[in-house]
Amino acid sequence: MSPRDTLTVEIPSRWVGPLRISGNAIDDEVEVPLATYESPLWPSVGRGARVSRMIEGGIRATLLDARMARSSLFVAPDAAGAFAADQVLHEREEELREAVAGTSRFARLIDVHTEVVGNLLFVRYALTTGDASGHNMVTHAAEALQALILSWDLGLEYGSISGNYCTDKKPSAVNGDLGRGRRVVADILIPHDVLEKTLRTDAKRMVDLVVRKNLVGGTIAGSLRSANAHYANMLLAIYLATGQDAANIVEGSQGITYAEEREEGLYFSCSLPHLIVGTVGNGKHLAHVDEALERLGCRAEREPGANANRLAAIIAATVLCGELSLLAAQTNQGELMRAHRSMERGRGSAAQRPAGTPGEEAQS
Structure with missing residues (x-):
């Protein structure tokens, strides 16, 4: 390959968080790198991350299989x-x-x-x-x-050598049934006052939207083992930033958002049955990827598989942050488009705004 065949693509990227995460693969607060052209994604995930820091234990990420x-x-x-x-x-x-x-x-x-x-x-x-x-x-x-x-x-x-019963980079039922990659469930219990003050919504409206939009809407759309709002947004952003095979968001985005109204507040979960990620291998030698994995705590001396398990837990928690924020926005008529106009058509793009400016309150 000649130097003329090499192409470097610039993707706007930001560190978001920190997210507070606990569980059987991680117990830590970490910022996450998101590479995306959809600039409202940063404050959206950031709002979910802020919720995680307001709750003891934050987001619980449970690794079920690898x-x-x-x-x-x-x-x-x-x-x-x-x-x-x-x-x-x-x-x-x-x-x-x-x-x-x-x-x-x-x-x-x-x-x-x-x-x-x-x-x-x-x-x-x-x-x-x-x-x-x-x-x-x-x-x-x-x-x-x-x-x-x-x-x-x-x-x-x-x-x-490959009979498509794997199945790789295609939507399927078999990966959800038999597993391929890391199977992780991220969940959180959000008190009523946090819902009202930080997300400007309540448990009933959130549960209604999860059922009506994700479950019923997804069913009539013919979604395959999938009922979520936008897992692919968060997955692609963090996959690109951490050197993953981005095509694996095809099966990775097949997941289910579930919610319950409880006396204590809103129970909210994101189940991701096949997160295909790694901390070694192709692409992981690149300087920006190595730095990202180091900062995420995924370069430590651990038993084989533990670093990739930690990364999968972080990714599942990131997905929950973005999913929670988007659905909360959609419980309020007009809020979603106002946020996009503010972030993408205002005086400066989100990529130009320093963290902490009013744009941080918007959501994707």
């Missing part, structure tokens, strides 16, 4: 042959685990799922991949597994 998946495709003579081979695969899973362990210091096979369609056998491998997002690691492991399985002389032929 894995990466790759599916391989085999071709059998017929369905009976595919089914017979399927039985052998499950009987010899220990051999598959040993083969995966031999491909990497960090890759470990934790699950195998299969589907037979006609004479086609789809085999979906799930691996733990340490602090890497794991795309290349699982493909490398799948190559070794495919060669091993074909050597067993089960009447199978090579179909594809």
